[in-house]
Amino acid sequence: MDKQILEIRNLNITKNKRIILKKIDLDIYSNNFYCVLGESGTGKTLLIKNIMKLKNKNIDYYIDEEIKNKDWNKELKIEEKSKTVKNYIKKIFNNGKYESYKLALLKKIMNNQTLVIIDDISKYFNEEEKKVLWKLCRNRKIAVLYMTKNIEDVLDFDYLLILKNNQVAIEGKTKQVLKEEKLLKLLGYNLPFYLNMSLQLELYGMIDKIGYNKEELEKMIWS
Numbered sequence: 001m002d003k004q005i006l007e008i009r010n011l012n013i014t015k016n017k018r019i020i021l022k023k024i025d026l027d028i029y030s031n032n033f034y035c036v037l038g039e040s041g042t043g044k045t046l047l048i049k050n051i052m053k054l055k056n057k058n059i060d061y062y063i064d065e066e067i068k069n070k071d072w073n074k075e076l077k078i079e080e081k082s083k084t085v086k087n088y089i090k091k092i093f094n095n096g097k098y099e100s101y102k103l104a105l106l107k108k109i110m111n112n113q114t115l116v117i118i119d120d121i122s123k124y125f126n127e128e129e130k131k132v133l134w135k136l137c138r139n140r141k142i143a144v145l146y147m148t149k150n151i152e153d154v155l156d157f158d159y160l161l162i163l164k165n166n167q168v169a170i171e172g173k174t175k176q177v178l179k180e181e182k183l184l185k186l187l188g189y190n191l192p193f194y195l196n197m198s199l200q201l202e203l204y205g206m207i208d209k210i211g212y213n214k215e216e217l218e219k220m221i222w223s
Helices: 044-052 083-092 099-109 127-139 151-156 181-186 193-203 214-222
Strands: 004-015 018-029 033-037 059-062 115-118 143-148 159-164 167-173
Touching: 004 044, 018 044, 018 143, 018 167, 033 127, 033 151, 044 059, 044 143, 059 099, 083 099, 083 127, 099 115, 099 127, 127 151, 143 151, 193 214
Parallel strands: 033 143, 033 159, 059 115, 115 143
Antiparallel strands: 004 018, 159 167
């Protein structure tokens, strides 16, 4: 049974006397992936900083400003026997870019925390590297709370919360939230192409479940 790691009730966040987020409720359980989607300036990083104030020893955090001017190459020692994990790490460092940032995040993940909270890493990790990173987290049974402004990122997560107008506009299991296409458009989000096509095909009874990428959709159409 999954254990509750983090519980937040009725959290209000202000900055310079201006309301950034209000009435935020958040429940995080072990072995689950959570994504907070919101445009720039909606309070995602401030939400992380407020959770950091709880000083929970089982939770670690990754935000840009924490790792600037720090040589993580000297701090990370990965002593890992698992060939699977070693292979994941090798793939993450495949292109040789932004190694300090990648090392910093891997240090968090390899540190046996129960939850890692991560601010948007799209600047440092390409799409393939991100997918490998999430596989590594699942392999190590680490819960993840991820902040992003890109709707394409949410497909790798179990639960989704969308921020708009200083509050949570919609939340729930990712697959259910993504079916609310009209509401998503009102919030300013268009579904990824293959997901949108998949929803349309399901509506007309041509497939019986949702495909979240090209490979899944093609497999369902031709099977």
